[in-house]
Amino acid sequence: MTINTSADIPKRVAAARKPAKAPGIRQTMSDLHIWTGLLAGWILYAMFLTGTASYFRDEISQWMRPDVPAQLQLVDAAEMGSRLISSLQTIAPTSSQWGIKLPDARNNTANVFWRDGKRFNRATLDPATGQKIGVRESIGGEFFYRFHFQLHYFPVLWGRWITGLCGMFMLVAIISGVITHKKIFIDFFTFRWGKGQRSWLDAHNGLSVLGLPFHLMITYTGLVTLMLLYMPWGSDAAFKEASQRQAMQTELSAFVRPGQPSGQKAELAPVAGMVQQAQARWGEESVGGINVNNPGDASARVIVVRADDARVSTSPQYMMFDGASGQLLETKDKVGAAAETRGVMYALHLGRFSDYPLRWLYFLVSLAGTAMVGTGLVLWTVKRRAKLPDPAKPYFGFRLVERLNITAIAGLSVAMAAFLWGNRLLPAALADRRVWEVDLLFIAWGATFAYALVRPAKRAWVELLWLAAGLLIFLPLLNAFTTERNLFHSIAVGDWLFAGFDLTMLAFGGLHALLAIRAQRYQPKVRPVVRKPQQAPGMVDSHVALSPAQAPTTTEAR
Numbered sequence: 001m002t003i004n005t006s007a008d009i010p011k012r013v014a015a016a017r018k019p020a021k022a023p024g025i026r027q028t029m030s031d032l033h034i035w036t037g038l039l040a041g042w043i044l045y046a047m048f049l050t051g052t053a054s055y056f057r058d059e060i061s062q063w064m065r066p067d068v069p070a071q072l073q074l075v076d077a078a079e080m081g082s083r084l085i086s087s088l089q090t091i092a093p094t095s096s097q098w099g100i101k102l103p104d105a106r107n108n109t110a111n112v113f114w115r116d117g118k119r120f121n122r123a124t125l126d127p128a129t130g131q132k133i134g135v136r137e138s139i140g141g142e143f144f145y146r147f148h149f150q151l152h153y154f155p156v157l158w159g160r161w162i163t164g165l166c167g168m169f170m171l172v173a174i175i176s177g178v179i180t181h182k183k184i185f186i187d188f189f190t191f192r193w194g195k196g197q198r199s200w201l202d203a204h205n206g207l208s209v210l211g212l213p214f215h216l217m218i219t220y221t222g223l224v225t226l227m228l229l230y231m232p233w234g235s236d237a238a239f240k241e242a243s244q245r246q247a248m249q250t251e252l253s254a255f256v257r258p259g260q261p262s263g264q265k266a267e268l269a270p271v272a273g274m275v276q277q278a279q280a281r282w283g284e285e286s287v288g289g290i291n292v293n294n295p296g297d298a299s300a301r302v303i304v305v306r307a308d309d310a311r312v313s314t315s316p317q318y319m320m321f322d323g324a325s326g327q328l329l330e331t332k333d334k335v336g337a338a339a340e341t342r343g344v345m346y347a348l349h350l351g352r353f354s355d356y357p358l359r360w361l362y363f364l365v366s367l368a369g370t371a372m373v374g375t376g377l378v379l380w381t382v383k384r385r386a387k388l389p390d391p392a393k394p395y396f397g398f399r400l401v402e403r404l405n406i407t408a409i410a411g412l413s414v415a416m417a418a419f420l421w422g423n424r425l426l427p428a429a430l431a432d433r434r435v436w437e438v439d440l441l442f443i444a445w446g447a448t449f450a451y452a453l454v455r456p457a458k459r460a461w462v463e464l465l466w467l468a469a470g471l472l473i474f475l476p477l478l479n480a481f482t483t484e485r486n487l488f489h490s491i492a493v494g495d496w497l498f499a500g501f502d503l504t505m506l507a508f509g510g511l512h513a514l515l516a517i518r519a520q521r522y523q524p525k526v527r528p529v530v531r532k533p534q535q536a537p538g539m540v541d542s543h544v545a546l547s548p549a550q551a552p553t554t555t556e557a558r
Helices: 008-017 025-054 057-063 077-091 142-150 156-180 184-188 197-210 212-225 233-238 242-252 271-282 337-350 356-385 396-425 433-454 457-473 475-482 487-493 496-521
Strands: 097-101 110-116 119-125 287-293 301-306 318-322 328-332
Touching (some): 025 057, 025 142, 025 156, 025 396, 057 142, 057 496, 077 271, 077 287, 142 156, 142 433, 156 212, 197 212, 212 337, 212 356, 242 337, 271 301, 271 318, 271 328, 396 433, 396 475, 433 457, 457 475, 457 496, 475 487
Antiparallel strands (some): 318 328
16 A cells, blocks of 8 residues: 655755755766757758768869860970969069969869059969960859858958857867767667668767768868968067068968069069979979969069978968069978978868868768758757647747758758859850859759748748759760760760769769658658646645646545
8 A cells, every 4th residue: 555645845946946956967968069059050061062062173163074085194394384484474474473383183174363543453374385274164163162261252351250160169069079979989880770860869979970070070170271361460569560471371371462563674584494393302293382462563573372282280381582674582391390280270270281082081071961961950840840730830949940050951952953053054155154154053952941941941941952853864864965074075085084983973862862852751750749637736835836746646545
């Protein structure tokens, strides 16, 4: 026989009146992890995905300029530099500064810039002829790289501040996530398929642990690359004069500002001899660029810059020559410890030093980071949908987050595929063609947001994922109809860049089709509403309402 007397009621009332226990460190870190991840998650997803694509930006640029033949053998840098300097003398004869980024094993074009007052103009030249590439003008993979940390339509400084803030949120989310998960490494080997919220959590945990060192490195080094923008006070305090700040910039970059011209005209000495001196010092294929300050003036300076694709550092190394006489004036082979540390971190973030196996590893682990952010965003809605009073009619905040998730994840895939389709479909002679390529991406992305607003959430997920799958799978077919470098021809002639691009698009199209099928079959589990049993009159304190577990039961006699 179980007897509960009224003497137990004061004890239960006192227990109910006890203040709630303060949340522990893990609960606090969990809340921090959830909200920092959600508030910056949509921009972080876009940053991760476009940053992942940027590891192959040179290859994407080549695919988007199919009219430029693949460079089977690199031309000698000295000969090529002389040809490109001659082209700049024709393109920008009055400019105070020229710059050339020479082609390499991954890039079959030469990118040049010239100063026009306070502005810089850019062009892409064919290294074989030195002429502008006028056919199928395209921004190429450079768009993904620039968007990754500047967000394109924002003013440059605003975009970098926004991405920096999101990067700081990401760093906080990673550290708080590690503290939150007590069994983080056990969870890495645990995945329960088809278990709804549990499956999303397992996927998020697994993807997080898989690339945890990489995610920490890529987030921290990304912030370091723009540290002088985010935290300029230290350098401002240490270098108060303009000459000191200019010297600091020289330690960090091979971009040497042009001095005042003398006003005395002088022919530029042959650049080939200067490049050959640099090749003798660094190696035949180690010259990455040539900058010329005050060309055509007696005070001209030619800076031959060492490439950083074979060095785990972007710290500047260059040789400076007198432009009129060709005499070597300065050799810069090393920088201070602080500048070298920054250069190593920058190189680790960009991954330019990597060969193709390491580049693919960068790509795959970064793609896992993208999926980590995406699963975290989806998990937020999956977890809270089960707790909604009426899942068919969610409150405004939930509905907004859900639609932003659809746009940020499925919508961005559609937009990036539309960007590639636009490269093949836009007329070659279209004015501002490279601008229209980018505009098409944002038009498609905005359309997916409008579509997600008017469709049921599940249908929007499924339909946009299928649309992305179709655009990606049929992209190689579109390439075959619009160029001569189709998949089978590329394999036959050993054009592995075009063949690899088409095969990668087919693989990503299949991945999106699989996600669409999984989204179609997914059935959210809704918790049944448990009604509280009515309590007997007189059993509740006048000030405290007891829960059913705390309420005393009646006396039962056997």
